Amino acid sequence: MLSGILAFIALASFFGLALGLAAVVFKVESSPVIDQIDALLPQTQCGQCSFAGCRPYAEAIATGDAPINLCPPGGENLIQSLADLLDVEVLPLGEEEDAFQGPIVAVIIEETCIGCTLCIQACPVDAILGAAKQMHTVIESECTGCELCVAPCPVDCIEMIPVKQTLKSWRWPEPLYNANNKEADTIFTTLDQVLAENVRP
Amino acid sequence: MSLSSTLSHLWPFPGGIKLTSNKTLSNQQSITAAHLSQQLIIPLSQHIGQPADATVKVGDKVLKGQILGYAHGPVSAPVHASGSGIVTAIEEHLVPHPSGLSSLCVFIDTDGYEQWTDCSPLISTEQNISELSNEQINEQIANAGIVGLGGALYPSAVKLRTAEKMHTDTLVINAAECEPYITCDDVLMQRRPEEVILGIMLIKKIVGAKQCLIGIEDNKPEAYQALLETISGYNSETHIEIIQVPTRYPAGGEKQLIQVLTGKEVPTQGLPMDIGIICHNVTTAAAIYHAVYRGEPLVSRIVTITGGAIKHPQNMEVPLGTPIRDILNQAGMDESKIEKIIMGGPMMGFSLPSIDTPVTKATNCILVSKKGELDTPPPAMPCIRCARCSDSCPMSLLPQQMYWYAKARDLEKVQDYNIFDCIECGCCSYVCPSDIPLVQYFRYAKTEIWDDERERNKSNIARDRHEFREERLEKAKAAKAEAARIRKQKLAKKKALNDQKPLEEAKSSDRKKNPDKPDSADLIQEAIARAKAKKAQQQSKKKNTDNLTEAQQKKIDEINERRRKRSEDKKSAT
Numbered sequence: 001m002l003s004g005i006l007a008f009i010a011l012a013s014f015f016g017l018a019l020g021l022a023a024v025v026f027k028v029e030s031s032p033v034i035d036q037i038d039a040l041l042p043q044t045q046c047g048q049c050s051f052a053g054c055r056p057y058a059e060a061i062a063t064g065d066a067p068i069n070l071c072p073p074g075g076e077n078l079i080q081s082l083a084d085l086l087d088v089e090v091l092p093l094g095e096e097e098d099a100f101q102g103p104i105v106a107v108i109i110e111e112t113c114i115g116c117t118l119c120i121q122a123c124p125v126d127a128i129l130g131a132a133k134q135m136h137t138v139i140e141s142e143c144t145g146c147e148l149c150v151a152p153c154p155v156d157c158i159e160m161i162p163v164k165q166t167l168k169s170w171r172w173p174e175p176l177y178n179a180n181n182k183e184a185d186t187i188f189t190t191l192d193q194v195l196a197e198n199v200r201p
Numbered sequence: 202m203s204l205s206s207t208l209s210h211l212w213p214f215p216g217g218i219k220l221t222s223n224k225t226l227s228n229q230q231s232i233t234a235a236h237l238s239q240q241l242i243i244p245l246s247q248h249i250g251q252p253a254d255a256t257v258k259v260g261d262k263v264l265k266g267q268i269l270g271y272a273h274g275p276v277s278a279p280v281h282a283s284g285s286g287i288v289t290a291i292e293e294h295l296v297p298h299p300s301g302l303s304s305l306c307v308f309i310d311t312d313g314y315e316q317w318t319d320c321s322p323l324i325s326t327e328q329n330i331s332e333l334s335n336e337q338i339n340e341q342i343a344n345a346g347i348v349g350l351g352g353a354l355y356p357s358a359v360k361l362r363t364a365e366k367m368h369t370d371t372l373v374i375n376a377a378e379c380e381p382y383i384t385c386d387d388v389l390m391q392r393r394p395e396e397v398i399l400g401i402m403l404i405k406k407i408v409g410a411k412q413c414l415i416g417i418e419d420n421k422p423e424a425y426q427a428l429l430e431t432i433s434g435y436n437s438e439t440h441i442e443i444i445q446v447p448t449r450y451p452a453g454g455e456k457q458l459i460q461v462l463t464g465k466e467v468p469t470q471g472l473p474m475d476i477g478i479i480c481h482n483v484t485t486a487a488a489i490y491h492a493v494y495r496g497e498p499l500v501s502r503i504v505t506i507t508g509g510a511i512k513h514p515q516n517m518e519v520p521l522g523t524p525i526r527d528i529l530n531q532a533g534m535d536e537s538k539i540e541k542i543i544m545g546g547p548m549m550g551f552s553l554p555s556i557d558t559p560v561t562k563a564t565n566c567i568l569v570s571k572k573g574e575l576d577t578p579p580p581a582m583p584c585i586r587c588a589r590c591s592d593s594c595p596m597s598l599l600p601q602q603m604y605w606y607a608k609a610r611d612l613e614k615v616q617d618y619n620i621f622d623c624i625e626c627g628c629c630s631y632v633c634p635s636d637i638p639l640v641q642y643f644r645y646a647k648t649e650i651w652d653d654e655r656e657r658n659k660s661n662i663a664r665d666r667h668e669f670r671e672e673r674l675e676k677a678k679a680a681k682a683e684a685a686r687i688r689k690q691k692l693a694k695k696k697a698l699n700d701q702k703p704l705e706e707a708k709s710s711d712r713k714k715n716p717d718k719p720d721s722a723d724l725i726q727e728a729i730a731r732a733k734a735k736k737a738q739q740q741s742k743k744k745n746t747d748n749l750t751e752a753q754q755k756k757i758d759e760i761n762e763r764r765r766k767r768s769e770d771k772k773s774a775t
Contacts, residue, residue: 043660045667053667077610125666144663167246169655170300171648175581175641 046146301554351482377453380546400486509571
């Protein structure tokens with residue numbers, strides 16, 4: 001009897017200690033959901049979702065303050081994966097948001113640039129190089145195409161151009177199944193019809 | 202070595218299909234030389250890895266075999282001029298690729314002299330290759346721009362160096378050439394077996410393999426005989442064995458051939474090197490022979506020109522960069538009959554976006570089919586789950602499952618079914634009773650996965666940069682706040698110090714009491730007084746007028762007198 005009670009007390013205190021220790025040692029600083037959402041977002045930091053960057057938007061999604069369909073650069077694929085992650089319904093991309101036209105990058109027209117540094121201050125990923133009264137240039141590989149540098153430019157010398165497709169970035173097109181499928185369906189219905197007619201006396 | 206003895210130790214590979222070979226169209230003639238084109242278009246990227254860096258300029262005169270671009274980075278290969286002439290442009294041009302995209306090319310207007318640059322062979326055929334070090338041979342191969350000519354296009358020197366470091370006991374030479382129509386390896390072995398065997402010996406020496414197995418499909422008896430006769434000229438110490446394998450597509454797939462010859466299976470997503478095997482193509486071996494024994498870089502290759510719409514199907518030795526239109530014209534193209542122009546074979550090739558694209562290191566065959574020669578698949582019907590695709594898959598995959606997930610763009614699931622083990626041989630599409638373009642789905646899914654990965658990497662970098670920027674701005678803000686705090690503190694201290702002076706205190710309190718004009722006038726007066734005091738102090742500091750001798754003093758007085766007079770004169774004049 002006594003030994004049993006003692007054993008349980010020992011067990012309870014051991015597990016209690018273990019759990020308490022684990023809570024301290026493995027303490028999670030931020031919500032893992034936010035990190036997971038943030039990992040899915042395209043990190044353009046463009047603010048088209050009306051939040052000040054991708055992480056704030058991720059936080060808003062996690063708390064349920066924002067719907068999952070505010071990110072045009074992420075497109076349908078992002079909405080799908082967010083819906084999978086959060087187990088919510090897939091929403092169509094917000095109507096106000098322009099459809100994403102494919103990746104773009106900023107290019108500074110160097111003859112026009114006056115070296116005002118305003119775009120450098122606007123760039124969320126430090127992808128613009130330059131100094132006061134020196135010509136600026138965009139590091140193309142680091143540019144996320146957020147367009148945040150376009151508005152501040154006083155001489156309108158920043159253009160957004162589509163990223164050129166190379167042999168390495170080229171993707172095989174999706175086989176035109178839908179078009180074929182329609183045809184297949186019609187063939188099948190006709191086959192069914194034929195069979196049905198055969199059965200009839 | 203009798204046939205039966207070799208067949209006795211062969212293993213089967215799963216799946217595969219029997220195809221009509223159509224090889225006799227082009228494998229009976231000798232290799233013809235392509236006419237020299239007026240213009241050669243040489244892409245700087247003809248291999249896996251980074252494109253070569255152009256080293257020539259527009260207007261440069263180049264000799265045949267001269268380097269046009271150096272290898273860029275560890276996995277890359279140089280490209281060479283395949284004819285002598287003048288560089289007329291270095292710009293983007295359509296290349297033979299299913300995308301129909303352009304890539305940077307060097308344009309050479311040929312002068313017709315075909316003048317070679319200095320070729321320095323490492324060794325002659327009389328010498329023994331044991332005189333050479335592995336590094337010497339490897340460097341020669343790397344400088345010759347040799348890449349896997351069986352279709353992989355991986356820089357050969359890189360592959361050989363890796364194999365040299367790892368424990369490689371078997372060298373497999375791929376002479377199977379399993380795709381219908383293609384005969385470029387076949388005629389190479391028939392007509393130039395010596396080159397192939399010497400090239401193989403060089404490879405064998407570098408990788409340090411104990412044995413070498415040449416796998417050749419049994420539908421190439423002439424090539425087999427030619428190789429056998431050549432090898433019998435060497436002693437048995439070479440440990441090179443020529444093995445006929447049953448003709449079954451895709452026996453020429455690297456992993457399938459290894460399985461047939463050795464019974465070993467390359468692990469999923471692994472390389473043959475993981476199981477101590479390295480595989481090279483016969484054409485690559487011949488190119489290595491040219492580089493080492495003749496000092497010639499890779500500037501030409503044998504191309505099969507065949508198909509129902511070609512009048513004289515044949516194999517041609519074509520300088521790289523020759524426009525495909527030129528060789529098709531040379532072979533006689535019946536334009537009224539053409540249905541499709543395919544680079545590669547009917548199973549794994551792709552329709553050319555244009556015939557004004559150049560021949561590259563990858564161009565093994567140009568198939569120009571006439572109407573009705575190749576099956577054009579009818580519209581796809583729904584999958585009926587018959588599983589014929591998985592029965593035919595030589596990699597033992599489940600194409601029907603991968604198809605569903607690829608169609609739904611479920612890229613994770615499709616990877617769970619090992620899509621990256623798919624060799625895109627096309628057996629599944631070939632046997633599908635519903636004519637579903639399965640391989641196209643798998644190619645699509647693969648490139649989508651790669652694209653996703655690129656995007657993910659890019660967004661990770663963007664996230665890091667953004668976070669770094671935020672941190673930096675935060676730091677700058679904190680530093681600014683800190684600086685402001687310190688300044689304020691200093692001011693406060695100064696003020697406190699001033700406050701201690703009673704006079705100042707009185708005045709400041711005075712000022713505070715009546716902040717009117719008289720006070721500001723007061724301040725002005727004060728400032729003037731301070732300035733005067735300062736001036737006086739400065740004047741008193743004039744040290745060079747002290748302790749003057751009499752003569753000096755006299756001179757100064759004279760000068761001062763003159764100055765006074767002049768100023769008076771000026772005054773009177775005005």
